[in-house]
Amino acid sequence: MYALRSILAIGVSFLLLPAPGVSSPGGGPIGIVTRAQGAYLKEVAAFAGLSVYEGEGMRTESDGKLGLRAGAAMIALDGGSSASLQGLNQGIHLDLTAGAAFATFPEDMNVEVHALDAMIWPQKKQLTQASVRILGPGVLQISAVRGDLAFSYREEFRVIPEGATYRIYLDAPSDAQRPAGAGAPAMAHSTKVAIYILAGAAGSGLAAWGIHSAVTSGQGPESPAKP
Secondary structure (H helix, E strand, O other): OHHHHHHHHHHHHHHHOOOOOOOOOOOOEEEEEEEEEEEEEOOEEOOOOOEEEOOOOEEEEEEEEEEEEEOOEEEEEOOOOEEEEEEEOOEEEEEEEEOEEEEEEOOOOEEEEEEOOEEEEEOOOOOEEEEEEEEEOOEEEEEEEEOOEEEEEOOEEEEEOOOOEEEEEEOOOOOOOOOOOOOOOEEEOOOOEEEEEEOOOOOHHHHHHOHHHHHHOOOOOOOOOOO
């Protein structure tokens, strides 16, 4: 009987082990909160000095804000946003699932932003400031506030020049109409992507809350590691 119990215990312990190649959810600390207002990390109210862990869900209420620092990068989430951070080789990967993110990236850091299956990253190794906003299903608005941005979606690739704001309709029909308020004709039409240039819109999201105050105020000691 004792031998049978031992065999069963060993069998159960193997069943509880993670499958090969599958890591446990969440990694180590990847950033630190610098400012929070109506913001949450894994449904826990966020506050300045709280550690942000790899893969940890971040969200803000409709009128909330969240500022954080990840290495030398500074990121702010606008109201009604949700996102998570992942480690990248000498950099970070921001997965934006709702709302808007405003960010400043140093020249020596690898950075990429994933939103609605599209990828956005600095076109050159230089100080870059950008905002990425999800306006609705299949609609992005991207501002290259400082430095050029690269944009890719499936087989489509575009460079968004410094100072420009593009409204991008993913999987748009070839006869997509210009949206209200567009400052110029469509840059491109295809069966996959329609891109419109918006006049004078670059940086408007950053000014709405202020990326500088969002990421520099309320800095405090990093919270202890999770148990």
